[in-house]
Amino acid sequence: MTLEEVPDLHATGPDDVVVDIKFCGICGTDLGIVAGSYPIAVPGVTLGHEATGVVSQCGPAVTNVKVGDRVVINPTPYCGKCRMCRTQRINHCINKMGTESGVSYDGAFADRFLTTSEFVHVLPDHVSLQAAALTEPLSCVLSGVRKIQPPTMAAYTYVFGAGPLGLLYAWALSLKGLAPAVIETSPERLSFAKDRLPDAARAYASLDDARSGHFGDPDAPLDVVVDTTSGLLEELYPLMACGGTFMSIGLKEKQFTIDGMHLADRSLSVIGSIDSLHGSFLEAFHLITSGRIPAERLVSHVVPLTDFQDGFATLGVDMSSKSVNPTRSASCKVLFDIASAGSTA
Structure with missing residues (x-):
């Protein structure tokens, strides 16, 4: 795991949306990738998929969000055409290789994330970006x-x-x-x-x-x-x-x-059970935005992305030995605060 400068992201397709990431949670999948026990991840991919932020660019065909909107990102696109998708099993879409954020597609431990309009949802003013970062895990x-x-x-x-x-x-x-x-x-x-x-x-x-x-x-x-x-x-x-x-x-x-x-x-x-099914992301969005599940109370730590080693250590990951150990802190959901410009992890 390193912090690297990468080319900036831009909306080049008609339905593209670029989000300036504000918060992104560390998932158990991230722990497995860092420890080397989740071999499905593509080497060199930027990690992170539990993200919220502010829309910074939109393609000309985008109508559901606009620049400046606070959004939560659904990080697992699906093709909608394969047998798994057509039989309500989008979590096992056979065409998701190359599209799964933080696993086979560059994720959101970064200043910017590129997606499409179908996979961003505008947050009500009363819902914090930290709380909304738990939408994806709740969807799972x-x-x-x-x-x-x-x-x-x-x-x-x-x-x-x-x-x-x-x-x-x-x-x-x-x-x-x-x-x-x-x-x-x-x-x-x-x-x-x-x-x-x-x-x-x-x-x-x-x-x-x-x-x-x-x-x-x-x-x-x-x-x-x-x-x-x-x-x-x-x-x-x-x-x-x-x-x-x-x-x-x-x-x-x-x-x-x-x-x-x-x-x-x-x-x-x-x-x-793994990942999201049809409608589960919107269901999670509703439970968090309506306050029926107080997601922000489950956030135990907010760590700058530049201190990513400390964030993972809070959850028991020793990066030097690539091992995951029982946590010794009062940790629950750890979020990265994406504050440094031009860096990805």
Whole structure:
């Protein structure tokens, strides 16, 4: 990871929009790219995809935004024509190579970002650029929540991990009518999370604490599990209630062995989720701009882009060893404040 001067960006196509980036969040995908554990990223690409800013240039055909508008960017264009797109699976568009911001297309850890009018949304005056930077991660969360069909509205629900996605899942599941217990082993993150959850949710240091404290039963079954760590399936699978759902959303490579007979005999569902689906970005935009999810409360740090190593270190990334370690700070969503001219990371 280095800061480099690159040629300036301009609106050259009729539908182009250039955004002067103000804030861009660090995603778990960025952590994996920096640590070398997410090989899909194209070498040399500018990272960053959770971005907000101010429109600086528009092509002549653009009508939905104008220069000076404060906007949030949907960073994952899709072709709309392939079989995946035509069957409502835009997150797996087969033509997205070369268009996925921060992975195969230069992203928003930069002063400027080039996109098209379909993928920018004007923010109401009362919504901060910092809050709106969480629209994309919330959109990914809503894609996962759509897949979760609880067996009952009284389902014993658990979210493992109190990072940004864990807390956003707690909020989104509570809007669905569930009352999740959030489990976080880092004392610092646990402390940060406790005051930033919806009324029906609570945060605990362990599964045992959650079962007894939240559900009043030391043997409370697991009806719905969201694992943001991507490493707990084998450990938690035997504890799942009949008809239960286990969702994994992390991007860490790990092999699991589970008993296939139990999968059918106990009517279990093991599912994964990534990226945005049709309509989920606009749904996330609505939940943040309406205040139903207080996104800005999940921002723990705002770091200048020039201090990018400190930003990643806050989330446990040691760039010298290309490793990701458990965070020792009260971190949640870390945003880069894009302040230096002409630099990308």
